[in-house]
Amino acid sequence: MPMLEVKNLGISFGGLRAVNEFNLSVEKGQLYGLIGPNGAGKTTVFNLLTGVYQPDSGVIRLDGEDITGRKTIDISKAGIARTFQNIRLFGKLSVLDNVKAGMHNKHPYPPLAGIFHTPAWKRTEDEMTEKALKLLEVFDLKDDHEYLASNLPYGKQRKLEIARALATDPKLLLLDEPAAGMNPQETKSLMDMIRFVRDEFGMTILLIEHDMKLVSGICEGLTVLNFGEVLAQGETGSVLANPAVITAYLGE
Amino acid sequence: MFKNKTARQNAITYGIILAAMAVMLPMQMGGHLSSSLSGLLVPFCYYAILAVSLNLTVGILGELSLGHAGFMCVGAFTSAFFTKFTADIIANSYVRFFLGLLIGIAFSALIGFLIGIPVLRLKGDYLAIVTLAFGEIIKNLVNVLYIGKDSRGVHFSMKDSISLHLEPEGTVIVAGPQGITGIDRTSSFLIGGILLLAAVFIVLRLIQSRDGRAIMSIRDNRIAAESIGINVTKYKLLAFTVSAALAGMGGVLYAHNLATLTATSKNFGFNMSVMILVYVVLGGIGNIRGSVIAPVVLNLLLDYVLRKLQMLGSNPVLQFMSDNRMLIYAIVLIVIMIMTWSPKMIARREALFNRGRKEE
Structure with a gap:
């Protein structure tokens, strides 16, 4: 098939x-x-x-x-995940958060967990960060993970878009x-x-x-x-x- | 001491509020503050709450709302109605205030949610115009609302207080344009400070959560957000509803700082919405700490300092400034927008910044 x-x-x-x-x-x-x-x-x-x-x-x-x-x-x-012909990143989010946004649906936690910082929130967020950093390492972006996505040079932005798409698994x-x-x-x-x-x-x-x-x-x-x-x-x-x-x- | 930069930045924001409370509260209680400054403390709190809540819509969700005072109005009236209605049922005014607070927040959240459904289908200027209209609708609806109670129960009219057909011993609670009178003035700087802390806490925690990331990703690129499976409608509504709920909280604080609550264009109209927007822009769009500081600074300058200066001697310039506060706000808004966003200013700022760096 x-x-x-x-x-x-x-x-x-x-x-x-x-x-x-x-x-x-x-x-x-x-x-x-x-x-x-x-x-x-x-x-x-x-x-x-x-x-x-x-x-x-x-x-x-x-x-x-x-x-x-x-x-x-x-x-x-x-x-199905995709990238765009004209790059569409989340410019004012950090490189790391761009990838973590991609993991949105695969790593849920209850709505109020993020407000009260419950153990579930901590566990999920740590898991996401770890996974995201691993993914960024593949694309040679790990050292840039704190920068805003819009501040990356063009070639790296293209790579980040692929990383974000892959983050949706x-x-x-x-x-x-x-x-x-x-x-x-x-x-x-x-x-x-x-x-x-x-x-x-x-x-x-x-x-x-x-x-x-x-x-x-x-x-x-x-x-x-x-x-x-x-x-x-x-x-x-x-x-x-x-x-x-x-x-x-x-x-x- | 803190794990990362954001944690440190947030701690500074909380620290500023706590420090202000730690300094001003004992001074107020010890009677060391002039009555004019003491009377400004609660307004500082509700203006800051309103600015923080609007910043969630404008800075974090990235949609311009010009009807924020409407949600404040809902919170103010529902809570004041509740505290007055239950005045002879619940003896403790703080318990009443707390329950009224919850009701005010719940109602403004509900109204925010309901208005958000049609409004958030629009974008940009169109969205702003429609929020403006809804804000005015809320204010005008409140102005034709008459509610009274007597031994037979609660009566309701949209015409006048006579049409309520109250028994002689019944009381009118909401009297249309006359609003609600005889509200307990429960709001204090301590309560205001705690509510402000709560509002800042909720917004900051929301921003750093999964939901906040989703909201900001929609702001930065809606099409990309959809492509990674983020439910755009849901998160827009979430941000708008929380923003309305917090504005309602500011409204509750506002209502219980006054003996008489009326809905005029000055307090719940377009002027108020724009004033809150000025605070947000002045403090920095998306900058929560700025939204806490800007209203305090502006009010202190245009209210307190101006009044003090006027006391020293009458001066036509000062008189003009205090008579035309909205004009001053408008000028401040224009100057800030030009200073921060015009390309030439950005270039000049960068040149200045780079020169400073080279000298290091």
Whole structure:
């Protein structure tokens, strides 16, 4: 059974069919890429998967569970976490608190426990801090955990967003252009990190990316979108060799 | 001594309040304070409580509310109604005050919750405008409310006190625009100080809890908060309700500091809401300690010091300032906003700060 299975997904905005007959199957532990020219509908697919938009048609299954049409918070609880193309951190919270916010649903305590500092509060908060610091260590952010998230340099902000998404303990991680705005060196270390996250956490990762080096370097499978439709799909090497894909990217 | 920076910062905040109480209480009891300063002590407390509670909405939740005085009004009237209603049932005025306090807080929390449901669907300016409207509605509703009691029970009218059809020995408790008269003046600086400590305690602890983190994450980025599974509606309502409840607490303290409680635009209207907002902005948006200090400083300057100066000799400038307090507040607000938020000032401040650092 695939971790993520999408069948005939579609949505229209007014007269525009933004995504049409979209099919996708990602196996557990797979690193999968979603590519396509600007405006092809990649981020729209992410927004459909995470409940930001409700699809007009189609089915989304996560680990066999039908999550079509659910609200964003329920999809997060079901196990999909994401990052954003334009970074969306909690700027005025500390780096540590950004990650702890990600653990919100997995580490509850009674509402008044935080006011009266009950043992349950202490135990849960300590547990969260410990876990969060461990996670930050993976992303080389442990030394920065007291800083405000908005004060981090760009590359670290991207990493923190991934750390926060992982803090929700997801089954599937969606990365929306993780390498956007990074120089080749940063991209290289990001690739290593994404691979590491997959191996270390056994994570299934679906990512949108423009950087072909990154895509061909780490993705095991690829889907190419063009004008909201699937242009090609399959194993990375063969998809990138597909003449239709080359045409879509480079023109005639 | 403290585990981390926040614990130390919080201890300083509590310390300031406790120190103020430790100095002023014995002086007040020993009669060493002038009556004008002594009379300002309870207002310091309720203004600070109101500023702290509004800061929860403005600074922590990140939504501008212009109807905060409305919640204060609910707390003031429900508690004053209760303490007057039970005057011949419960003998001890402090027990009555305490029960009235709980009722005032509960009612303002309830009203805050109910108003929050429609209001929190809006954002930014629209939210501010609607809270303003609700604040005015509460004040005006109280002004047409008549409640009386006699041997047959409680009577209620929205027209006038005659329509209550009370028996001759019955009493009117709430008399529309005349409000509630003959309230016990139970509020004291000791009670005010304790309530202020409680308000600060609740807000600070809330901010550092899981719930507070959720509230602030919504403030910083609603879409990201949703994406990690935070229930935006729930936490917005939570913050708004707690904020209203604490404003109600300030209202209870306010009501029991007066013999007669009326709802005018001066005490529960737009002016009051804006004044509380000025305290919040002056003390720093999101800065709880600032919200404790700012109302004290402003009131001390514009009330006490001004009056003292006027006593020394009549001066047209001083006269103008004391006659136009709201104008002064407005100017202070504008200056503070420009000083803190205009890009040029930020650049200048940073330049100054960096130069200082290099010299070290």
